Amino acid sequence: MDPMVPYPSSSRRRLRRPVRRPARLVVAVVGVSAIVLAGCSDGEDAEIGEATVLTAEVVAEHPADATSFVQGLEVMPDGDLLVSTGLEGRSRIYRTPITGGEPTVSADLDPALFGEGSTRVGDTIWQLTWKNGIAVSRDATTLEETGRVSYEGEGWGLCSNGERLVMSDGSDRLTFRDPSTFAVTGTVDVTLDGAPVDQLNELDCSDGVVWANVWQSDRILRINPTTGEVTGVLDTSSLDLPARERPGADVLNGIAKLPDTGGAADTSDTSGSSGTDRYLLSGKLWDTMYEVQIGGQ
Template sequence: MTFGRALLGALALVIAGCAAAAPAPAPAVERLRPTVLAELPHDTGAFTQGLELAPDGRLYEGTGLAGHSRLRELDPATGAVRREVPLPGELFGEGITVVGDRIWQLTWQDGVALEWDRMSLTLLRQVPVAGEGWGLCRAGDRLVRSDGTDRLRFHDPGSFAETGSVAVTLDGEPVTEINELECVDGQVWANIWQTDRIVRIDPADGHVTAVVDAAGLLDDERRADADVLNGIAALGGDEYLLTGKLWPASFRVRFTPA
């Protein structure tokens, strides 16, 4: 009897310990929608792959397609192209991000990242990258890259060396085809390719903490000759600039509960 009671007591302690060690449930995922504050013209020839507003107020856009890729500075008030430079040869441009007086630009399947001088838009060097390049943003002392899989990959902002990665999940399921990125206040906003969804990701654990449904942002008539939603730039406060590949417009928005 004494042995039985001791065994039961030990089992109770084990069960209690397991219960105490159980991870806390993930917080509920916010459901948001973009509320349009203003509309700007956007070049319908721009196959937008990256969009970012620098701290000094300069707006940059990276575009894709082999032999037609560009790095551009846009007028943030009108959307007009202020200046642009082509990527070398047939490189297929992808996401961009500003790091001080430099800009990093990914290429899709060419295996390199490009480092540009931001003021002159002069190409400084090409750095090897393993895997594909999709989206790119800067989060503090590291860069965050997407490659079309369910992972965010981290890079050193000086050398572009890969330093780690995290798997992205929504309600416990992998999130793939993560595309253009924007880092804001320690979180990563990401377009999901071939959809009208934008998600907010906690890069510490890869959990999606918010989903934005941007369906209908561009009306059906203008969407007929356009491609997918792709391009998100934080404007400060709680405002963002959204656009897409070959879209005729960009939208200044605020994310509000759906």
């Protein structure tokens, strides 16, 4: 029997329900889409309350492993890309050159666990699980498992600003955690023009903000982690991303800021903290990863 358990996709939305406030998601997300499209139709930056409509341009394409059900995406200090994947019995985490090629290091997750987002902080990588309530710690170099901790609720996305972890669980709430113990240190509810926005998925922490994919949509949000306010909305529906149309491919999921060098080819400066407006975008079972330049910031 195939060990893969059913997982939600654009064609099986009922399998992964929002954790909190599902009824209000429709209002918030539909509102975002309508206003974003209206703003973009004029070809100019617009405002969604306090949030800017962001624009993007694809500037490069990089090969990606089409068997990877991408849950986490992050550029490592040495220039490698850290990718964590899902599906029960098939979840793994690996490091690979941004420009493509075989993984330099790879580790399978316990077959009983369904992998989700991951992030590096110092010499440790934390990897979430979907419904298992387990966070796995790993050596950042070898990816060998070094420990496990338990948490309540579901695990979706994870990122780190170096001082704290930021975690999503599919609701409109971001949870802050201690990077050493994984203990909860705080939370913030995410709102767009005062309305909650849930289905927050894969995360990226950079330049003092949090970027969040919105599951089952083409939108990526820029969030102020102090207030929870959405300060920018990027609608990728108009971008030419053929990988998401490939038969068998699933939704957009994965955003990772590139270092200050302005592109993926040169990764000598790997702070990833300022000076670049380029990001990598990926998705579940995509065969291509896209380097985009985000404007309107």
